[in-house]
Amino acid sequence: MHRLFWKIFLSFWAALILFAGSAMLTASHYLEQARLENVAMSPRARLLSHVSDAQRIAERDGVDGLKAWLNEIDRREPVPLFLLDRNGTDLLGRPLPLGIAERLAREAMHAGRGPVGARLRLEIRLPDDTEYRLIADYQGVTLGRVLDRPHVVALPLILAALVSGLVCFLLARYLTAPLGRLRRATEAYAAGDLSARVAPTLGTRKDEVADLAHAFDHMAQRLQELMASQRQLLSDVSHELRSPLARLQVALGLARQRVAGQADAEFDRIEHEAERVNDLIGQLLSLAKLEASVAPATREPVDLAELLASIASDADYEARASRRRVAIERSEPAVIRGEARLLHSALENIVRNAVRYTPENTSVTLSLERDRGKPDSWRIVIRDQGPGVPEAMLPRLFEPFVRVGDARDRASGGYGLGLAIAQKAVRLHGGEVTALNEPAGGFCVVVTLPSALTHT
């Protein structure tokens, strides 16, 4: 049930116990070794052996040799050793611990009975007759000194660190690997691959992460079904609307035949409106189709410059009727792979939208150039002289049926689907569409398209 909970709980517990255990093992190991050394050689004998070493070195290398020897011994031995001259000053100039100083003072008081160490002959005599006494400060064995001398405890500690590190590493990987898969699936899902699932990649795992994966898959499944049914509904409704529309058109044709010449204006109007309904249905269907696809249907070479030129010339021809112009400002040869028809309708929708908003006697300008930020992308800018869009509306501009100004938009004949279709089509080609208000006035839509399709 709560397998992961117990895994984390037990792993951490085990790691901590392991570490504490090895620390204790290390300590006992050290003590054991110390005891063994004591058995093999009593502290007194050890001291005597140090003294004879020191005497030999003093005779050979003098005071300097003695200093070096003392330094080295001090580094190795957990028990602090001092070499004191007759005045009680350490050879290395270290301050004397309080216990030693008191002992020396007691000795001085009972000088008559002779120094304590004297019985043990702990004196080292230098060639120049100066004498030093070796004194061991057994109370000075602190944990700090033990840890400062790593050779004593290094191996067990390193082992403990390695083992507990391995435990934690495995645990962390065990925890995060499925999360990575979950993230990738979520990203794929967000990118439109509604068939992305996680559970099959987790094998036989049964814990909270697997539960999460199953919950994700369940949600994904539900969403996919909902999306599919919504799309199906939209598609069905649109198709169903087509049948009465087809009949309407034929009925209209019959009516025209019957009363030839009469009410032509009204018939034209009916025909025009029927055509608009037909267009709207067409747009709805193509939007639904675009939303369902993850890649363009074909990847033929598309010459963007040629495409833009033909859109510009068509749009310019239409725009002249309302005293507006469409002009290409800058263009260069640019060939990408994709679905020409889709790209055409995407760019055409954006250009038509711009023509709708640019005031009379102004132009919509188009430019095509390499994207400076991404050299393997093309950047198409469609700029109009219109009033722009309230900043708050900018991000929503590409949603279906979002209108900036209701009355004006309707009057100019937009359905509110053009930009949504454009965005979907461009994204399908791995590109992006953004809209922004020009600081100097006017509004522009920027389309970036990668020259090679990178995603699947």
Next chain:
Amino acid sequence: MNHILLADDDAELTEMLTQYLVAEGFDVDSAPDGETALSMARSGAFDLMVLDVMMPRKNGFDVLRDLRAQSLMPVLMLTARDEDVDSIVGLELGADDYLPKPCNPRVLVARIRAILRRAGPVPDTDGIDTPQTLTLGDLEMHTGTRRVLCGGQPLAMTSTEYSVLEVLLREAGHVVSKVDLSERALGRKLTRYDRSLDMHVSSLRKKLGSLPGDEERIKTVRGVGYQYTRS
């Protein structure tokens, strides 16, 4: 009077369309499903079939495929407006033309007339000054009887394929732009992303094979049009 077969399962639409076409001077019969349409078409009593793709008991594509196995009867496909694939499939199967549905009946009549004009008897068959035979290499075209012989073997082709080939042959050695070819062979203006010509040319290539020496008979001149190779 031209006899049209209307194959569509929408009874109300068929009824009105029949009235419309009759008023335009056609003789019309209708079939409510694919099976019926196929057996009526096979009777040979019709000059042209208007074939809807979405039909019960055998869809339009299957009807066309079965029909083409034995007949070159002109067929105008009615395809779903947003399924570009449908039109390509239809043309590949040998439809003479296609029209997205719903369509304006005036446009439908214009398309029917254009196809019938291509398929019908050449108006000036007994004209003395028009050449009766076009010959180029191993290809022989009898414009009077609308027969094409390739290396002495007769080739079966739809009237639309014949028209496309005729235009290309008359202009052999020259590039015929798609705009021109569409107007002269299909009798209508070229629209953007209309793949009809490409499909007709591709089926012509398949039927004609390549020239001796493996040269393509009909060359594509990218961005312009087509050219029949004059060797």
